[in-house]
Amino acid sequence: MNFQLTSQPIETLIDSLHPHTGGIVTFEGRVRDINEDREVSSLEYVAYPELALHEGHAIIDQALKQFDILKAYAIHRTGHLEIGDIAVWIMSAAIHRQEAFEATEYIINTIKARVPIWKKEHYRDGKTVWVRCDRCAHHHDHNHVVKEKSHGTG
């Protein structure tokens, strides 16, 4: 849907913000139906919750220190997701937009590099593969793993 009507103030649909907030940048990572020329039918996300929450909080704390932002927030899905579902949602709020853009990019890049979350791609041909991240130094061709370009986050 490209356009939605609501009778509610839009401000009530998002979280309360500091009155200095002038720019909010949100990022959504969606499940798409193709990766590395293979047709994807769904994704399965698995997390190591104790460490993922610790690292996720640390990333948000670091973003709040490193960038001149007022607030930052991130949500990541686990479980089985269908094409088009939101896998990750991130928001940064700042006085001016530039810092919000930079903080949001920092948060998604760091989540992808550091937070212990894995995804298994389910393909239309019935096969499944655990995806490897961009930052991996060594690429091993193997039945169980493939190197990822950017699946799930545009």
Next chain:
Amino acid sequence: MMTIHITYFAALRDATGQTEETLRTEVKTANALFHELTTKYHWPFSEADIQVAINDRYQPVEAALKEGDRVVFIPPVAGG
């Protein structure tokens, strides 16, 4: 000998065929334990691919182990 609790996720869970195990080992470090288990289960990763968590915090792969530690070998992550 010491007792170590290990939890497996994602590709290592598939390769190992179980979600967790408790074992007695004579190795002293996380990477030595990784090599011991790689020999046992034929994991499709090298030490350079893997990160290590001990008691739910990232630690260097060569970190020393102690009695009762909870260890997770973390295959390449792919969130987002």
